Amino acid sequence: MEIIIKDDFAAISAEGAKIVADYIRRKPDAVLGLATGSTPIGLYQELIRMHSHEGLDFQQVTTFNLDEYVGLPATHKLSYHYFMWEQLLSHININRDNVHLPDGMAADIPAYCKGYEEAIQAAGGIDIQVLGIGTDGHIGFNEPSSSLGSRTRLKTLTRETIADNARFFERADQVPRYAITMGVGTIMEAGTCILLASGAGKADPVAKAIEGPVTAMITASALQLHQDAIFILDKPAAGKLQLQEYYEWVYQNKDNRARAAAPIQAGP
Numbered sequence: 001m002e003i004i005i006k007d008d009f010a011a012i013s014a015e016g017a018k019i020v021a022d023y024i025r026r027k028p029d030a031v032l033g034l035a036t037g038s039t040p041i042g043l044y045q046e047l048i049r050m051h052s053h054e055g056l057d058f059q060q061v062t063t064f065n066l067d068e069y070v071g072l073p074a075t076h077k078l079s080y081h082y083f084m085w086e087q088l089l090s091h092i093n094i095n096r097d098n099v100h101l102p103d104g105m106a107a108d109i110p111a112y113c114k115g116y117e118e119a120i121q122a123a124g125g126i127d128i129q130v131l132g133i134g135t136d137g138h139i140g141f142n143e144p145s146s147s148l149g150s151r152t153r154l155k156t157l158t159r160e161t162i163a164d165n166a167r168f169f170e171r172a173d174q175v176p177r178y179a180i181t182m183g184v185g186t187i188m189e190a191g192t193c194i195l196l197a198s199g200a201g202k203a204d205p206v207a208k209a210i211e212g213p214v215t216a217m218i219t220a221s222a223l224q225l226h227q228d229a230i231f232i233l234d235k236p237a238a239g240k241l242q243l244q245e246y247y248e249w250v251y252q253n254k255d256n257r258a259r260a261a262a263p264i265q266a267g268p
């Protein structure tokens with residue numbers, strides 16, 4: 001795992017956006033896995049800036065979102081559809097046909113979820129998946145006790161997640177109780193996973209995810225088994241990591257490490 005610790009929200013947003021943008025520049029038809037919530041908003045603003053000022057081109061990019069509330073139509077202001085178009089998709093040159101968000105109004109949810117998995121496969125799999133982390137350690141809406149092999153499916157939200165998300169709704173009883181979410185197994189198949197976390201409220205789940213045991217009780221801990229997982233944390237979110245100094249040391253020496261790993265040139 002790569003653990004990148006930055007000073008603040010602006011810096012983690014810039015770092016995350018740089019990783020995504022570099023990928024798109026190398027592979028213009030990249031398949032992105034996207035997340036909602038407060039955390040990726042800065043990353044999306046940075047991608048929008050790169051699109052309008054640096055010509056970052058989304059024409060051939062495909063996106064799949066992690067999750068959606070069940071029962072909210074795409075037009076609902078608190079649906080994740082609405083969020084994604086508002087925060088990113090309307091502001092870049094993405095082809096509407098390449099955008100995939102789970103349909104919270106699907107009539108047959110199991111069949112719909114199976115089709116969502118098939119669409120990811122048909123697109124060639126997700127190259128780079130953006131993730132946040134819940135205060136209960138979830139990725140997507142994979143709440144504690146979700147199978148680490150789970151696929152896209154209907155999930156009942158925990159009281160903690162409902163309370164966390166109530167800030168966006170007028171009343172807590174308006175927060176949907178169910179969501180469609182990619183599974184942990186689905187997420188784990190992405191080529192690269194980047195998880196962003198900001199604020200002291202995330203310090204506990206972040207420490208458990210990175211330094212605790214791999215457990216279905218903290219589904220983000222499954223990323224310990226991923227070959228290319230990058231955690232991008234601001235200082236408060238990194239506050240409970242035991243090896244914080246080591247991670248910063250590794251990051252500072254990244255260039256030297258790359259040189260050390262390069263093949264030794266034959267002598268004269």
Ligand code: PGA
Binds near residue numbers: 140
């Ligand atoms: P947040 O949500 O970015 O709004 O903190 C993260 C999550 O629940 O995955």
